[in-house]
Amino acid sequence: MALQRTTRKKRLRKKRIIHLVLLLFIIFLFFFLDTFPFSPQEVKDQLKKDVRNQQERTIAQLPDAEHSDEKVVYLTFDDGPTSATDDVLEILKEYGAKATFFMLSPHMEERSNLVKQMVQEGHGVGLHGVTHDLNRFYKSEQTVLNEMNEAQQVLENIAGVHSSLIRTPYGSVPYLTKPYRKALKEQGYELWDWNIDSRDWDRKDGKYVENLIDQIQSIEGNGATPVVLLHDQSQTAQSLAELLTYLTEHGFEMKKLDSSVEPVQFRCYDRCHQLPKL
Numbered sequence: 185m186a187l188q189r190t191t192r193k194k195r196l197r198k199k200r201i202i203h204l205v206l207l208l209f210i211i212f213l214f215f216f217l218d219t220f221p222f223s224p225q226e227v228k229d230q231l232k233k234d235v236r237n238q239q240e241r242t243i244a245q246l247p248d249a250e251h252s253d254e255k256v257v258y259l260t261f262d263d264g265p266t267s268a269t270d271d272v273l274e275i276l277k278e279y280g281a282k283a284t285f286f287m288l289s290p291h292m293e294e295r296s297n298l299v300k301q302m303v304q305e306g307h308g309v310g311l312h313g314v315t316h317d318l319n320r321f322y323k324s325e326q327t328v329l330n331e332m333n334e335a336q337q338v339l340e341n342i343a344g345v346h347s348s349l350i351r352t353p354y355g356s357v358p359y360l361t362k363p364y365r366k367a368l369k370e371q372g373y374e375l376w377d378w379n380i381d382s383r384d385w386d387r388k389d390g391k392y393v394e395n396l397i398d399q400i401q402s403i404e405g406n407g408a409t410p411v412v413l414l415h416d417q418s419q420t421a422q423s424l425a426e427l428l429t430y431l432t433e434h435g436f437e438m439k440k441l442d443s444s445v446e447p448v449q450f451r452c453y454d455r456c457h458q459l460p461k462l
């Protein structure tokens with residue numbers, strides 16, 4: 185009997201110890217949760233906030249429509265002037281549309297009259313560099329600056345206008361790293377990417393318009409102003425009237441870019457890096 189009582193007592197003590205440990209653990213847990221900087225709910229809220237900020241930033245980089253009743257689209261033509269520019273300018277004129285041309289300096293020198301005509305007809309003129317060669321253009325901050333400075337000078341000599349609007353070859357991501365962007369900004373350049381890629385270069389038959397219209401509707405549905413990447417080339421000119429017909433019929437005004445518009449720029453996040461060394 186005495187032995188049984190002792191065993192029961194021991195068991196009871198063991199139970200009490202376990203309860204005490206559990207109690208201490210619960211107290212510790214409460215204390216820890218209370219003093220931990222972020223409760224699980226706070227962490228969740230913070231994550232939600234980050235996602236929201238991210239979305240706001242993405243929307244913020246798209247220029248808003250200037251007036252709610254005015255629908256604007258910015259058409260941009262890269263790589264010219266070329267043998268197609270005559271046609272492009274004629275079609276734009278027919279529709280009372282303005283556009284912006286990001287040009288290469290050797291092409292400007294070759295077709296200087298077309299550059300003058302663009303300016304006279306009220307289009308935007310911007311710089312696209314000299315070589316359009318990834319390895320030469322993005323080699324260093326200095327090569328990027330040199331190409332843009334040279335193109336700026338050529339444009340000024342030809343048309344007597346100074347432009348600080350630039351577009352780097354193939355867009356700013358991934359090779360235009362943050363220090364490159366800083367160097368360009370310090371020189372007063374305004375970097376323009378796009379929010380719609382027409383992929384006109386991909387369609388030799390010129391049938392890029394249908395897909396482009398879908399993209400314009402979607403961007404516009406998000407409350408942003410479309411900035412469309414096109415190329416100064418014959419297959420683009422071929423279907424340009426079709427595009428302009430749609431835009432005109434749907435109440436869009438085709439305007440040129442200028443310094444008063446907040447540029448659309450691709451963001452680096454963690455995507456930008458220097459050109460791989462050959």
Ligand SMILES: [Zn+2]
Nearest residue numbers: 262263353354
């Ligand atoms: Zn280009």
